[in-house]
């Protein structure tokens with residue numbers, strides 16, 4: 203068993219976080235991950251869409267507010283993780299583009315915890331990302347959870363610490379989904395963030411197995427957050443087409459391209475190569491066409507249609523992923539491999 207500050211803070215068995223991955227649902231992933239002893243995360247980007255929050259849409263048309271939807275998703279997650287006493291959290295990106303429902307999402311998290319003791323014990327963390335954390339300090343603190351913030355640079359990590367975050371997730375540019383304009387990758391970013399802040403740091407971008415977990419610990423992290431690796435699991439909410447694309451990609455299989463609030467890393471196909479070309483021309487210049495292509499591509503990916511023009515966010519680590527385990531198998535194999543490696547490493551020391 204590997205014990206770190208992260209397992210201690212959250213009361214989880216493995217120092218592993220399943221990343222928020224909106225605007226797609228991570229409801230099933232969150233449940234499977236929490237039940238397996240790591241931290242499961244509910245995604246909230248686009249929570250008004252049926253595909254993002256399926257448990258709040260028993261009927262075809264649900265005219266509900268983001269507050270109501272998140273409350274229902276959290277309650278469904280609580281029930282499905284009750285037997286294992288699984289630990290979970292919520293990802294709330296703070297980008298201006300998502301501003302409208304943010305207050306409701308923080309309130310929903312707060313009220314869910316206030317009204318139910320079991321929820322309060324197991325809904326342990328809010329992970330904010332993609333925006334300035336400073337104006338949100340009071341609302342996050344009011345929810346009563348721990349607060350982790352995703353930062354792609356030392357500057358942003360220090361800002362999160364100053365705003366009151368309990369930990370920072372240093373997110374390298376090889377990661378899937380939104381990435382910084384500046385190409386600073388995990389190997390350099392993570393230890394530099396560790397040196398620059400006083401709060402604990404978690405690594406994100408490029409992690410998939412026990413070896414990379416050990417590397418993160420060696421660089422000073424208390425654990426890892428993984429997105430792409432969790433897509434290719436049996437229980438993941440993503441389409442079979444997407445899972446196979448992760449497995450089929452090699453290490454050159456991704457590209458950063460234009461996305462709604464900055465560049466994002468995509469698995470390569472026709473639409474992402476076009477988004478990359480637009481990004482090279484200039485973010486402002488390519489923005490309108492880029493966002494139109496992305497919006498259409500997100501719908502196609504939901505429907506499992508047209509692999510050439512579907513949006514598939516994904517990280518470089520797809521090149522290291524070649525199987526489709528259950529979440530439990532994945533998390534256990536990472537823990538076992540990391541333990542073994544840490545013990546073997548003693549052999550290097552005379």
Ligand SMILES: Cc1cc2nc3c(=O)[nH]c(=O)nc-3n(C[C@H](O)[C@H](O)[C@H](O)COP(=O)(O)O)c2cc1C
Nearest residue numbers: 221223224331377378379407408428429430515517
């Ligand atoms: C499909 C997909 C969707 C994502 N959406 C979000 C999101 O809604 N919020 C967020 O903070 N990060 C998002 N990310 C980034 C992940 O949370 C995570 O930091 C990243 O995947 C880590 O890098 P990795 O893919 O190499 O594991 C997304 C990533 C992917 C692959």
